[in-house]
Amino acid sequence: MGIEALAESLGQNILTTTLGKLVGWGRGNSVWPAQFGLACCAIEMIATATAGVDIARFGSEAFRASPRQSDLMIVSGRVSQKMAPILRTVYDQMPEPKWVISMGACASTGGVFNNYALLQGVDKIVPVDVYIPGCPPRPEDLLNALMILQERIKAQGITPRQ
Amino acid sequence: MISENLILDRGVSAGDAWMTVDPADIRQALSTLKDGGYRLLVFLTCVDHLVDASRSFPARYELVYELRDMDRPEHLRVRAFVDGDPPRIDSVHDLFPPANWEERETYDMFGVVFNDHPDLTRILMPDDWVGHPLRRDYPVGGEVVEFSEEHEIWQTAPDKA
Amino acid sequence: MSTPEGVTISRTGEAGAFGGELLTVNFGPHHPSTHGVLRLIVDLDGEQVRSVKPVIGYLHTGIEKQMEALRWQQGVVVTDRHDYLSPPINNLAYALAVEKLLGVDVPPRANALRVIMSELTRLSSHLVWMGTSGLELGAMSMLMYCFRERDTILDMNEEISGFRMHTSYIRPGGVMADATPRFLEMLEAFIRAMPGHVDEYEELLTMNPIWRSRTIGIGRLSAEDAKVLGATGPMLRGSGVAWDLRRAIPYSGYEDYDFEVATSDLCDCYGRYLVRIKEMRESVKILRQALDRLPDGPVNVDDRKILPPPREELETSMEAVIHHFKLFTEGYSVPPGDVYVAVESGRGENGCYVVSDGTHKPRRVKFRSASFVNLQALERMALNHMIADMIAIIGTADAVLGDVDR
Numbered sequence: 001m002g003i004e005a006l007a008e009s010l011g012q013n014i015l016t017t018t019l020g021k022l023v024g025w026g027r028g029n030s031v032w033p034a035q036f037g038l039a040c041c042a043i044e045m046i047a048t049a050t051a052g053v054d055i056a057r058f059g060s061e062a063f064r065a066s067p068r069q070s071d072l073m074i075v076s077g078r079v080s081q082k083m084a085p086i087l088r089t090v091y092d093q094m095p096e097p098k099w100v101i102s103m104g105a106c107a108s109t110g111g112v113f114n115n116y117a118l119l120q121g122v123d124k125i126v127p128v129d130v131y132i133p134g135c136p137p138r139p140e141d142l143l144n145a146l147m148i149l150q151e152r153i154k155a156q157g158i159t160p161r162q
Numbered sequence: 163m164i165s166e167n168l169i170l171d172r173g174v175s176a177g178d179a180w181m182t183v184d185p186a187d188i189r190q191a192l193s194t195l196k197d198g199g200y201r202l203l204v205f206l207t208c209v210d211h212l213v214d215a216s217r218s219f220p221a222r223y224e225l226v227y228e229l230r231d232m233d234r235p236e237h238l239r240v241r242a243f244v245d246g247d248p249p250r251i252d253s254v255h256d257l258f259p260p261a262n263w264e265e266r267e268t269y270d271m272f273g274v275v276f277n278d279h280p281d282l283t284r285i286l287m288p289d290d291w292v293g294h295p296l297r298r299d300y301p302v303g304g305e306v307v308e309f310s311e312e313h314e315i316w317q318t319a320p321d322k323a
Numbered sequence: 324m325s326t327p328e329g330v331t332i333s334r335t336g337e338a339g340a341f342g343g344e345l346l347t348v349n350f351g352p353h354h355p356s357t358h359g360v361l362r363l364i365v366d367l368d369g370e371q372v373r374s375v376k377p378v379i380g381y382l383h384t385g386i387e388k389q390m391e392a393l394r395w396q397q398g399v400v401v402t403d404r405h406d407y408l409s410p411p412i413n414n415l416a417y418a419l420a421v422e423k424l425l426g427v428d429v430p431p432r433a434n435a436l437r438v439i440m441s442e443l444t445r446l447s448s449h450l451v452w453m454g455t456s457g458l459e460l461g462a463m464s465m466l467m468y469c470f471r472e473r474d475t476i477l478d479m480n481e482e483i484s485g486f487r488m489h490t491s492y493i494r495p496g497g498v499m500a501d502a503t504p505r506f507l508e509m510l511e512a513f514i515r516a517m518p519g520h521v522d523e524y525e526e527l528l529t530m531n532p533i534w535r536s537r538t539i540g541i542g543r544l545s546a547e548d549a550k551v552l553g554a555t556g557p558m559l560r561g562s563g564v565a566w567d568l569r570r571a572i573p574y575s576g577y578e579d580y581d582f583e584v585a586t587s588d589l590c591d592c593y594g595r596y597l598v599r600i601k602e603m604r605e606s607v608k609i610l611r612q613a614l615d616r617l618p619d620g621p622v623n624v625d626d627r628k629i630l631p632p633p634r635e636e637l638e639t640s641m642e643a644v645i646h647h648f649k650l651f652t653e654g655y656s657v658p659p660g661d662v663y664v665a666v667e668s669g670r671g672e673n674g675c676y677v678v679s680d681g682t683h684k685p686r687r688v689k690f691r692s693a694s695f696v697n698l699q700a701l702e703r704m705a706l707n708h709m710i711a712d713m714i715a716i717i718g719t720a721d722a723v724l725g726d727v728d729r
Binding site for chain 1 (some may be wrong): 352353354380381382383404407408451455467472474487728
Binding site (some may be wrong): 029113118 | 286301302303
């Protein structure tokens with residue numbers, strides 16, 4: 001069978017791509033966040049999952065209660081010195097590959113609270129992929145961050161973060 | 163209702179009635195007030211009067227007990243001034259159950275020791291924390307913000323304090 | 324701490340009533356059903372709860388210390404963030420306390436706008452409570468319904484203050500800005516629609532057999548216990564005590580509004596739910612009256628020492644420029660003294676104790692938070708219940724952890 005005949009018989013049913021792109025496509029469209037609400041931003045994170053904004057359109061509605069089933073940690077709110085070791089433990093329990101969104105000013109930099117009690121930015125204990133400004137950010141901002149993260153995951157291929 | 167010899171001082175601050183009692187008599191004073199109708203302890207806290215030039219205070223730490231009579235309804239603030247290292251006062255957790263956590267918080271934040279408290283441990287800060295954050299000589303902490311008005315006095319110091 | 328970090332289950336060695344051994348189970352602080360970063364150490368006999376020890380502080384933000392480092396008018400921003408489900412009510416407690424020390428009274432229109440914002444906040448706080456509690460007890464659709472109306476309220480917040488959640492709208496000396504005509508239109512539409520929505524929630528939950536069997540008779544707290552433990556808000560009213568600060572010690576003109584204090588004699592989780600439903604209806608009633616009787620006039624005190632002059636004046640008056648400059652470089656100072664003001668938030672008594680030493684920063688600000696005190700009742704309420712019921716009890720106690728830990 002000649003190559004033209006093969007192409008004709010398969011028609012529009014086959015795409016050729018690299019394995020990396022395929023894996024990235026799959027991973028990017030099914031990011032499962034860990035259910036990790038901390039403070040004010042957690043309420044907006046819940047609002048992102050409700051019908052008005054609907055994070056399910058981007059394949060991330062499955063908020064997992066166990067870190068072992070999740071790919072993404074949304075640090076939604078201020079991280080106190082007492083919470084920091086627990087946050088790191090939860091992060092360590094997540095399987096690779098994993099990503100972190102730092103949601104809101106408090107998680108990113110400490111926000112308005114420049115004091116003894118808070119970690120001045122969650123990036124001191126876990127690597128952060130996307131930062132969202134705002135106090136708290138709107139649900140749309142979280143969706144935007146998720147889309148940025150998806151683009152990045154899709155570009156990373158099979159072995160992100162070598 | 164409360165015998166006058168327990169009261170060291172009394173007055174009104176911005177519309178709120180208050181009285182000062184000797185810290186040694188705090189349990190006696192509060193239990194008399196409780197029997198007299200002030201059955202709810204709204205809050206208990208401490209104020210650190212380190213270098214406060216606006217008024218004169220008998221001691222550095224002022225313990226504040228806000229009581230409420232829900233039937234009338236009426237408020238009364240009871241103060242007791244304590245000094246020392248650590249400052250000590252009797253616990254009132256058995257008179258007013260909400261005082262249990264409030265006393266732990268006051269211990270955590272100011273280092274005030276409440277005698278006979280069943281579980282006087284840190285409540286808000288981690289167990290291994292050093293220092294009592296709400297004392298006035300404890301730095302606010304955090305990170306230095308350049309060009310801010312507090313630039314010189316804001317130090318990153320929680321672990322050194 | 325007797326239980327080391329990371330150990331989730333350990334045996335105590337004591338014998339339980341059902342022939343087994345007591346188990347100590349660690350819940351949280353990262354746990355999907357604890358309503359925030361609450362940690363509980365529970366002693367279990369089979370599935371029965373023998374003792375509960377809440378461990379808090381995982382969201383300690385140092386708000387009280389932070390406020391000592393901020394000037395009086397800057398502190399408003401921080402008050403928003405301790406009880407993050409009712410920011411304008413937190414603002415109100417702080418603003419009333421500072422105003423009482425300064426000895427100023429706000430104009431009637433400001434008072435009416437404060438009442439409107441407080442009631443909208445109470446509604447949104449109860450909506451979040453109902454949505455998340457429904458979710459925890461298996462009624463996922465509640466979340467979708469409740470957040471729909473919450474979003475309407477947040478849109479109104481945005482219209483009047485420019486911010487969805489942390490509005491900082493109520494400030495010492497008045498409010499941030501006058502209500503826009505669009506806000507009043509939105510409010511009118513909301514007041515018309517809301518009673519129907521509350522009916523919807525009631526249809527979903529009030530006679531729902533799953534909801535009823537999971538809440539009726541669960542987490543009993545007698546009226547006497549509730550008073551002794553210092554519980555306030557729906558926790559106290561759900562035990563049949565008609566105590567509401569809006570009625571008992573009125574503030575911001577609440578004495579002029581006609582509303583009922585919602586109570587329930589059931590003393591259990593279901594009673595607290597009924598109280599909240601009733602409160603939502605009463606809030607709509609108050610909103611109706613406030614909107615109908617909204618007085619005209621200024622929304623801020625006419626005192627250049629406390630609030631900045633209007634923009635037009637800055638272009639013509641040298642004195643206004645000086646006041647503006649002084650206010651934003653140094654702030655105002657408050658006469659020495661201390662004051663306690665309590666307001667009724669969605670969770671109960673939200674108080675603010677302020678001590679001034681006469682400078683431009685507070686000496687001490689203490690927040691008396693309802694959740695902190697109400698959570699102490701958990702030990703008593705959860706006793707001898709099944710462990711699954713504890714989730715319902717935590718849910719209806721409605722502790723906001725930002726409020727507990729401050």
